[in-house]
Amino acid sequence: MEAVTRTKVKDLLRTEPGTEVLAKGWVRTKRGNKNVSFIALNDGSTINNIQIVVDVASFDDDLLKKITTGACIAAYGTLVASQGSGQAVEIQARKLVLYGEADPDTYPLQKKGHSMEFLRSIAHLRPRTNTFGAVLRIRHAMAFAIHKYFNDKGFVYLHTPLITASDCEGAGEMFQVTTLDMNNVPRKEDGSIDYSQDFFGKQASLTVSGQLEGELGAMALGEIYTFGPTFRAENSNTPRHLAEFWMIEPEMAFYEIEDNMVLAEDFIKSLVRYALENCMDDLKFLNDMFDKELIERLESVVKTEFVRLTYTEGIRILEESGEKFEFPVSWGVDLQSEHERYLVEKHFKRPVIMTDYPKDIKAFYMKQNDDGKTVRGMDVLFPKIGEIIGGSERESSLEKLEARIDELGMSHSTLEWYLDTRRFGSAPHSGFGLGFERLLLFVTGMSNIRDVIPFPRTPKNCEF
Ligand code: ATP
């Protein structure tokens, strides 16, 4: 009997009764009476548990006592049709092996429901809850679907650097990377820090975006995407911002803004469709537990056409809405999430792709429109989230790009390599960035971005 190899719970639940099986996993619950015990065992392969039926008389009392919530065990036995409701099959146990105990007095994940705040404080154990199991499996499925989507379309996965000496967004929200001794920082004559003595011989930071390097890739390989961690030292303690988050950034030669919009819409829809087709057990659980409209919302996004709206039209709608916003709206302001959500949830009741933003609220590299006031930026706005994608057609004219860099008082010297894309064989091109965790907020229905990443990094929080 011991020669049987382990079967994952997901597969056990689809196996014909009558087979000798071996299950391994963590005990979710144990209940029963003095004759029979029922152990619900989970191994992370699915949201569902396998039930193990234990005839108490045939097992050692001490062993059974140690099999409590959180303990890790192996169960050998026969898979039989279940007599109880709720599962098709269960294991009639013949032998149990205890791998690791979980003392009921100290193991924090007992049966009762825990608040999300409490679970964040034990992020090292929360993957063992149904909720985080579901979220992390969906996170995996979405990562896989992203690579599949681009691979199927012939995009090249480009690895852009995480350490950089340029500030892509120019927003000054970068984490510095240094090996200088903070207690004895070398200084130049004028008192400023002497970065020539630092590891890279100059000031360096963690990247806020892989876009600039992505553009270099697109101007050689045609269509590329990046998918990696990005870092922003923005002090925004919101449910939608992390200091370390993952971003997907496709960048395409010969795409104008319309092509960019078509790709963004198709991309998001295909990811949501993938989740509906491959993660239904987990989605059903999250739908029942947290967000009764989740599946309906996902199905509706796949079916509906996104609205195309210019920033100027959007501002007019907001001004005429009669709504009291916390941040007042007028042409030129950066839209807040409350504005974006009004347009998406109340006005159009559909996702919106907003374009042609005032140049002063967007980055230097966006293609300038002929009106001299707006640029060909493009944000995709989603229900519950607000901005989920930010992108643009890029300025391909060297002259215009340099003029904008001067206008903003940025330094050319750290961007010469970037300007070479416009100097040599420049081409119209576009791209966008999708925040992976914002996508996951939408797909899982979770309401805080800290709950869709295994170990969130936010201001004053870098545990685990
Ligand atoms: P926001 O206005 O919401 O801060 P942003 O304009 O700074 O977003 P971009 O610089 O365009 O965002 O970045 C591209 C995408 O990355 C965004 O659309 C969003 O999905 C995601 N994103 C940006 N900042 C964060 C963050 N701090 N945490 C998680 N995701 C983020």
Ligand code: MN
């Ligand atoms: Mn931001």
